[in-house]
Amino acid sequence: MMKNLIAVLTVVFAIIVIWYGAAFMMNKQWTLDQAERAGTTVTTSEVFKDTMAQERPQLPAPHQVISEIWKTTVEKKITSKRSLIYHAGITLSSTSLGFLMGSLLGITLAISIVHSRAMDLSVMPWIIASQTIPILAVAPMIIVVLNAVGISGLVPKAMISMYLSFFPVAVGMVKGLRAPDTMQLDLMKTYRASAWQTLIKLRLPSSMPYLFTSLKIAMAASLVGAIIGELPTGAVAGLGARLLAGSYYGQTIQIWSALISAAVLAAVLVMLIGVLQNITLKRMGMLR
Amino acid sequence: MIWAIAAILFWVGAWALNVYLSRGKLTKRNKFLIPLLFGVTILVLWEGLVTGLNVSPIILPPPSAVAAKFASSIPILWQDFVQTFVKGALSGYIIGCGSAFILAILIDRSPFLQRGLLPVGNFVAALPVIGIAPILVMWFGFDWQSKAAVVVVMVFFPMLVNTVQGLTQSDHMQRDLMKTYSANYWQSLLKLRLPAAMPFIFNGLKISTTLALIGAIVAEFFGSPIKGMGFRITTEVGRLALDMVWAEIVVAALAGSAFYGIMALIEKIVTFWHPSQR
Numbered sequence: 001m002m003k004n005l006i007a008v009l010t011v012v013f014a015i016i017v018i019w020y021g022a023a024f025m026m027n028k029q030w031t032l033d034q035a036e037r038a039g040t041t042v043t044t045s046e047v048f049k050d051t052m053a054q055e056r057p058q059l060p061a062p063h064q065v066i067s068e069i070w071k072t073t074v075e076k077k078i079t080s081k082r083s084l085i086y087h088a089g090i091t092l093s094s095t096s097l098g099f100l101m102g103s104l105l106g107i108t109l110a111i112s113i114v115h116s117r118a119m120d121l122s123v124m125p126w127i128i129a130s131q132t133i134p135i136l137a138v139a140p141m142i143i144v145v146l147n148a149v150g151i152s153g154l155v156p157k158a159m160i161s162m163y164l165s166f167f168p169v170a171v172g173m174v175k176g177l178r179a180p181d182t183m184q185l186d187l188m189k190t191y192r193a194s195a196w197q198t199l200i201k202l203r204l205p206s207s208m209p210y211l212f213t214s215l216k217i218a219m220a221a222s223l224v225g226a227i228i229g230e231l232p233t234g235a236v237a238g239l240g241a242r243l244l245a246g247s248y249y250g251q252t253i254q255i256w257s258a259l260i261s262a263a264v265l266a267a268v269l270v271m272l273i274g275v276l277q278n279i280t281l282k283r284m285g286m287l288r
Numbered sequence: 289m290i291w292a293i294a295a296i297l298f299w300v301g302a303w304a305l306n307v308y309l310s311r312g313k314l315t316k317r318n319k320f321l322i323p324l325l326f327g328v329t330i331l332v333l334w335e336g337l338v339t340g341l342n343v344s345p346i347i348l349p350p351p352s353a354v355a356a357k358f359a360s361s362i363p364i365l366w367q368d369f370v371q372t373f374v375k376g377a378l379s380g381y382i383i384g385c386g387s388a389f390i391l392a393i394l395i396d397r398s399p400f401l402q403r404g405l406l407p408v409g410n411f412v413a414a415l416p417v418i419g420i421a422p423i424l425v426m427w428f429g430f431d432w433q434s435k436a437a438v439v440v441v442m443v444f445f446p447m448l449v450n451t452v453q454g455l456t457q458s459d460h461m462q463r464d465l466m467k468t469y470s471a472n473y474w475q476s477l478l479k480l481r482l483p484a485a486m487p488f489i490f491n492g493l494k495i496s497t498t499l500a501l502i503g504a505i506v507a508e509f510f511g512s513p514i515k516g517m518g519f520r521i522t523t524e525v526g527r528l529a530l531d532m533v534w535a536e537i538v539v540a541a542l543a544g545s546a547f548y549g550i551m552a553l554i555e556k557i558v559t560f561w562h563p564s565q566r
Binding site: 003004007008009010011012015026058117118120121122123124125126129131133136138140141144145148149220223224227228231239240243244246247250252255256258259262263266267 | 303
């Protein structure tokens with residue numbers, strides 16, 4: 001455990017060092033150009049100092065991003081449109097709505113696939129094929145079309161998240177619901193259990209490990225869906241809108257801070273499911 | 289109205305046929321026919337409901353209109369396809385998967401790096417990496433190079449994690465056997481560990497196909513020359529020419545499925561020995 005931690009920390013430290021190096025290399029040109037125009041010469045240490053504190057650097061240094069995040073989370077009111085927490089909250093709401101809808105759809109599909117051979121044979125290949133369609137690419141169209149029908153706000157973004165997140169859940173749950181072996185299924189038959197009873201008392205409980213694993217993937221996918229869904233709404237609000245606005249106005253620090261907060265949000269959400277998984281599986285006696 | 293009712297009747301009939309077919313013996317023909325019938329049903333239902341209920345083509349064009357648009361604008365679609373798929377996605381895919389593969393083999397030699405990089409790689413693989421697109425577009429310009437860069441970043445970590453995991457798949461007995469043969473590192477890598485890793489490597493390659501296409505298209509939202517699938521989709525949505533958008537979606541779906549299919553086919557040839565292929 002300790003050994004692993006040291007190894008991970010070393011890698012993270014190496015990444016930060018590389019990041020600083022890259023920031024210096026990429027921002028150097030601008031500083032040199034400025035100096036040339038002003039007709040002054042700069043020493044290397046001055047260049048280094050400048051590359052770490054530019055307003056619109058090619059690659060902001062890590063501490064710049066962190067101070068930007070600090071400024072836009074802790075020092076701003078949550079209701080302010082410049083607060084990252086406000087934007088993250090908007091992204092989070094459509095992520096969680098899409099995640100809920102996607103998981104429900106996935107579980108429903110899996111249950112019907114396990115119980116009906118016709119569903120299995122006709123729908124399953126299309127579920128897999130549906131994921132080769134780059135849905136993110138059509139996100140703008142979905143938003144515009146749903147807007148035209150009068151659905152706007154949270155739901156269109158959540159639809160994209162749903163489309164991305166139902167797949168891992170459906171596939172994982174089909175596997176999970178089929179996890180009980182023949183002996184167990186035979187026992188249920190001996191008890192003269194109905195299909196419903198078998199589902200509730202045998203299939204669902206034994207699918208729990210599969211469910212949580214796929215929920216983690218689905219959560220990450222629906223966050224991506226929500227962020228992409230925010231791009232075509234004209235950069236109003238949300239982490240995706242921050243990304244787009246940042247790229248329009250060349251605010252690299254803003255892009256990176258939105259990116260990092262998206263990463264933190266993803267990590268927290270996935271960890272939350274991990275905790276839930278631990279608690280559930282422990283109480284069910286599946287985890288020791 | 290007649291259209292809609294006819295479509296729904298067709299759906300009921302086709303579903304009944306599917307139920308009947310799936311009750312019978314599962315021949316190779318049925319295994320192909322049942323999903324096909326389901327796909328056709330969806331198209332018929334879509335066409336029938338859109339024409340029957342007079343849905344505006346601005347909201348949802350019927351499949352026939354999409355097919356007509358597709359047929360009449362093949363040169364544009366081909367140009368977009370080359371720009372986005374061949375130049376952006378494919379080159380990024382090759383660079384990304386190739387470098388991840390090489391790095392995985394390097395990591396594999398050092399247990400320390402393995403312990404350190406794997407958790408980080410797993411973490412990054414779960415992140416919304418696509419968000420890096422605007423930054424890379426800023427760095428590499430509007431043309432296909434920036435799209436390829438986005439694809440590289442997107443496919444890198446799934447591929448890395450899968451390859452590293454695959455390289456640990458050969459078991460002790462097999463490695464001991466290689467030692468008994470006094471095989472050196474490269475021999476045991478080439479003859480035992482890489483072949484044993486193939487199912488995992490192909491898993492990474494298959495996941496990456498879809499990611500590559502998504503990355504290339506989404507990167508175009510942040511700036512592109514006046515061709516490319518992502519560019520076309522955004523501009524045509526702006527002009528409410530949804531039949532063109534759907535034609536692009538068809539191209540994307542065909543390209544994505546074909547790409548995935550080709551990788552799956554190669555996998556079948558390479559890993560013929562694996563239980564899941566037999």
